[in-house]
Amino acid sequence: MYKRRIIYGYLIALVAFTGCSTAPEDEAVARVGEKTLYRSKLLEILPKDISRDDSITLSNDYIDKWIKQELLIQKADENLSAEQKDLSAELQEYRNSLIIYKYKNELIKQRMDTTVSGQQIEEYYARNQANFNLSSSIAKATFVMIPTDLANPELVKELVADTSPEGIDELREYCGQYAKKANISVDEWINFQVLKKNFPENITDDEAFLSGKSFYEMNDSNYYYLVSIHDYKLSNDLAPLEFVENNIKNLILNQRKIRFLKEMEENIYTEGVRQKKFKIYDTKTN
Structure with missing residues (x-):
């Protein structure tokens, strides 16, 4: 009430x-x-x-x-109790953590080099290839799903087979008009597990499917499907450099950030020693 x-x-x-x-x-x-x-x-x-x-x-x-x-x-x-409600220590600790976090972030923005060259990425990849085995299959593939009453299989196959820039543009234009779904990844790696969820058939053996044919045609009661495999890598294969390039860049920057912050803390400590900003008392008792 x-x-x-x-x-x-x-x-x-x-x-x-x-x-x-x-x-x-x-x-x-x-x-x-x-x-x-x-x-x-x-x-x-x-x-x-x-x-x-x-x-x-x-x-x-x-x-x-x-x-x-x-x-x-x-x-x-x-x-x-009054003791339980006394949050001064927790608030001070939280404030200290927050102000240090903000200061470190500001230093990183102002002073840390965030440029990672292609050569640095390639060198990191070469040194750490054992860390870049694929956890699942990937592929460069074109997938088209078109309503059966609109599909022209021969034309679709002809468009998909032309991987020139002009051919890809034409395929994109065609898919924009007729396709229910389309994924055109001629030059980009995609996770095959994500791609095959769109298939009307259940694919249980990735290796057999990817290595079998370059073209697959499928149908159900409503749609015509065409899958073109341009390239592939299987689970546990070494990941292509371009597939892990962004991850490597982030790894390099993270390692650089750790070194930068460690050096920053050491410099501040050295400055504190030089300027006698702190004193350590002898707490030994006789």
Whole structure:
């Protein structure tokens, strides 16, 4: 009953501020103990150009969550000891962690070299090939799914077979008009597990499928499917460099970041020693 009165009271207030621009923005809309929720807070969370009904729904939801949170805080405050409620140490630790994190990020943005050359990527790949075995098969493939009543198999096969830039553009244009789904990855590696989910047939042996033929035609009651395998690598094969290039770049940058931050901490310590910014006391007792 209490919640209904709160919401009903707010709906009246909501109508007032949506229909009258002179209504005071800091009118109270809910109260729990000594805590008060004001209309100005609701105005902050409401998106611009929201409809009246949506604003009512969103506002009432916010009020409901605010009341539950404040009641929980009140209950916790009543039942925890003063020692348990003393958060000064935790807050100080959190502040320290946050300010150090922000400082490190600012230093990284300002001073760390984030350029990774192609040569660096190639050298890392050559040194760490054992770490780049594929966990699943990948392929360069073209997949087309066209409604049966629109499909022209001979034309589709002819378009798919032409892997020149002009041919790919023509295939994309054709698929844009007629295909339900299409994936044209002549020069890009894709995960074969993702691709084969679109097939009407269940492929259980990736190696047999990928190494068998370059063209596969499939049909179901509604669609004609064409799959063209341009290249492939099987699970446990060494991943092609271009497939893992971005991962290697991120690995190099992460290692560089670790070294940078370690050097930064050591430099700050050295500066502290030189400028006598700290002192270590002898705590030995005789």
